[in-house]
Amino acid sequence: MNGPLLRPRYDRKIAGVCAAFARAYGWDLTLTRLALVLLVFFGGGGLLAYVICWVVIPEEPLALPYAGTYPPPPVGYPPADYPPTNPPAPPPSV
Template identity: 55%
Template sequence: MFCPRCGKQLDPSSRFCAACGAPVGAAPPPPPPFTASKLFRPRQNRMIAGVCAAFAQEYGWDLTIVRIITAIVCLSGAGAFAYLIAWIIIPDEPYTVPSNGL
């Protein structure tokens, strides 16, 4: 066990670092895994894979309009391929873990 602030090795039972006084009892929360991009496919409002909902949510577009445009583009051929690519690339919405707020 090491102090998160100064890196000094500590007794595992200690709650504060003897060197700098930083609290060391609780492990720091892990960073959320999807901070790099907000673009993800929501678990609700899905028609097929949630790709339309992902873009609508990210850019504030109207979901119905996004779907209509997507349908038109997909019918033209290349759009269906683009949809599949987006389906693969865009991650699922992460499950939200309720915070106790300490």
């Protein structure tokens, strides 16, 4: 198994069930979708299995940055005169 069984928020056609299985088990996504279509048309239980998986498999969490993923700010940041005490003068009008 390559990862958790989670329905992705992107790269999905209907609900992401096929994409979830393809990612979790390292299968080809196109072949996974083709197998589902064959199950729906010839097996009869493919549609019911898809709907059950749609309800049972959780959706992937939102991608939020973790603390520590950004480099630390440079030393002396913000500058000592921030915010500036004397803002620049406006340009002269013509």
